[in-house]
Amino acid sequence: METKVTLQELVALLALATGKQKDICEKFLKTFMRILETELEKGENIRIKGFGTFKVIDVESRKSVNVSTGEEYEIPQHRKIIFVAGKALAARVNQPFEAFEAMEIPDDMPISQLEGTSEPSELSELSELSELSESSEFSELSESSESSEFSELSESSETSTLSDNSDNSEKSDNSEKSEGSDNSELSELSRFRFAKGFFVGFLVAVAVVCGIGIGAYYMGLFPYRGNKDSADAIQSVKVQSAKQDPLPFDSLEEKISPMTVSESEDVVPTQPSDLNTDEKKGDGKEAAPVYDTVTTTRYLTTIAKEHYGNFNLWPIIYEENKAILGHPDRIKPGTRVVVPPLSKYHVDPKNESQIKEIKHKGVVIYEKFKK
Amino acid sequence: MDTKRLTEMLSKELEISKEEVDTLIEGLANVVGECASNLDTVNLSGFGSFEPRKRLERVAVHPASGKRLLVPPKIVLSFRPSTSLKQKIRNGN
Numbered sequence A: 001m002e003t004k005v006t007l008q009e010l011v012a013l014l015a016l017a018t019g020k021q022k023d024i025c026e027k028f029l030k031t032f033m034r035i036l037e038t039e040l041e042k043g044e045n046i047r048i049k050g051f052g053t054f055k056v057i058d059v060e061s062r063k064s065v066n067v068s069t070g071e072e073y074e075i076p077q078h079r080k081i082i083f084v085a086g087k088a089l090a091a092r093v094n095q096p097f098e099a100f101e102a103m104e105i106p107d108d109m110p111i112s113q114l115e116g117t118s119e120p121s122e123l124s125e126l127s128e129l130s131e132l133s134e135s136s137e138f139s140e141l142s143e144s145s146e147s148s149e150f151s152e153l154s155e156s157s158e159t160s161t162l163s164d165n166s167d168n169s170e171k172s173d174n175s176e177k178s179e180g181s182d183n184s185e186l187s188e189l190s191r192f193r194f195a196k197g198f199f200v201g202f203l204v205a206v207a208v209v210c211g212i213g214i215g216a217y218y219m220g221l222f223p224y225r226g227n228k229d230s231a232d233a234i235q236s237v238k239v240q241s242a243k244q245d246p247l248p249f250d251s252l253e254e255k256i257s258p259m260t261v262s263e264s265e266d267v268v269p270t271q272p273s274d275l276n277t278d279e280k281k282g283d284g285k286e287a288a289p290v291y292d293t294v295t296t297t298r299y300l301t302t303i304a305k306e307h308y309g310n311f312n313l314w315p316i317i318y319e320e321n322k323a324i325l326g327h328p329d330r331i332k333p334g335t336r337v338v339v340p341p342l343s344k345y346h347v348d349p350k351n352e353s354q355i356k357e358i359k360h361k362g363v364v365i366y367e368k369f370k371k
Numbered sequence B: 001m002d003t004k005r006l007t008e009m010l011s012k013e014l015e016i017s018k019e020e021v022d023t024l025i026e027g028l029a030n031v032v033g034e035c036a037s038n039l040d041t042v043n044l045s046g047f048g049s050f051e052p053r054k055r056l057e058r059v060a061v062h063p064a065s066g067k068r069l070l071v072p073p074k075i076v077l078s079f080r081p082s083t084s085l086k087q088k089i090r091n092g093n
Helices: A007-018 A022-041 A087-093 A120-132 A156-182 A186-219 A227-240 A251-255 A259-263 A300-308 A311-320 A352-370 B003-014 B018-037 B083-090
Strands: A046-048 A052-059 A062-065 A072-075 A078-085 A103-105 A139-143 A291-294 A335-338 B041-044 B048-055 B058-061 B068-071 B074-081
Touching: A007 A022, A007 B018, A007 B041, A022 A046, A022 A052, A022 B003, A022 B018, A022 B083, A046 B003, A078 A087, A078 B074, A078 B083, A087 B018, A087 B074, A291 A300, A300 A311, A311 A335, A311 A352, B003 B018, B018 B041, B018 B048, B018 B074, B074 B083
Parallel strands: none
Antiparallel strands: A046 A052, A052 A078, A062 A072, A103 B068, A139 B058, A291 A335, B041 B048, B048 B074, B058 B068
C-alpha cells in the first residue's frame, strides 16, 4: 500500500496474470508506451477498451507569479495529457469501497454536524481536488477533515462519523456563534443551537439505552435466551475476543481503523484470546463450537479480524453460515454466527494468494445480491 | 486511435496474434486496477505513473432537488505523465 510498482515488477505481475512469458510482457509494455507516446505527440487521443482513454487537450495561457522573485509572468498556451479510466477499471480500483452508497441527509441536520474543521485552507484543498476530479455534477459544499477515518463497513458507520465530527466542530461553532451574535441572524443561530441541542440530547439518550441493553444482554436478562445458553455465550465471547493484534496484514486495514468499534459506546472491554490466530490453529476438535454475534457495531469483518487476525477472511464466516445469512451488509443485529476454525477450510492466514482468493469470494458473494 | 488499431499495431510489431495482444491489454488493466485498489502507484519510467487517489467523503447538494447527500469515500485512478513526455506534448503543432 502506497508503494511504487516499477516496470520490472509490473512485467512480473503481467506475466503472472496473463500466463505469457516475461520477455513478451516486457516488449509489450515498452511497445505499448512507445505507440502511445507517438500518437499523443501527434495530438491524437487513444481509446483503449477495458482500460481507458488518453487524451491531449489544449490549455489556455494564464498569469502566474514567479515564487522566488514575486514577479508576474505568463504561462503560455500549451497542451497536456489527461487520462480517463474506463468504467470497468474505475470499478476495480474502487473495489474496497464498492459497497458504499450515497446517503441522503435529513434537512434538519445542520452542515456543521458533518464537517470536521472548516478552515479556509481546507476549502482551497477542496477546490484543488474538485479540479482534478472528472465528474462533479453536484456542487460540493464542504469536505470533512483529513482526520476523518475510513471505515470499511457500511452505512451504520456514517452516524458515528457524524457524531464524531459534531464533537470536533462544537468548539469552532461556538466561537463562530459568539462572533455572529450582533447580526440580524440571531434567530437563525438560535434555531441551529436549538436543533443541535436536540440532536446531542437524542444521541445521549440512544447511548444510554444501548448501554442498558448491553448490560441486560450480558446479565442474561433477555427472555429468549435460556440461562444455560447465556452463560455459554458469555464464556465463549469473553474467551475469544482479542485485543488489537500486531499481525501485518492488508494495507488498507492499517489505514482504516474500524472507527465504530473504537468510538462507539457499545464496545465491551476485551481480553487477549487463546483462540486467536497465533499461527497455531485450533485442531478443530474443540469441544464447544465457536460462536460470535453480529451487532450494529460487530460486522463479519470485525469478527474475522478478531478470530483470524485478518478482516479479509470474513467470507469464510459467511460461507459457514450461508444458510442463515442474506446480504452480507444487511445481517440482522443479534444474529449468532458460527466462527469456524480456519483449518476446516484449509486456510492458512499467512498465505497471500489464499487471502486473495477469499477476497474474491467476497466479491462473488456481493455479486449474487447485486442483480 | 482506437483499440482495434492499437492491437493491430502491437500484433504486427511483437509478431503475436491479436488475441494475445488483447489478453495482454486486459491483463494490464487488471494488474493496474489491482495495484490501485491497494493504493499502490504503478510507475513506468519515461512514460508516467498510474496513481490512485483517495476522495474523502463529502456533502454534496443535488442541483435539482436541493437535497443534501453524503457521498461516500472512494479511490480513483489518475495518470501523471513523466516530465519528458509532458515536454514533448507541451508545444503543439
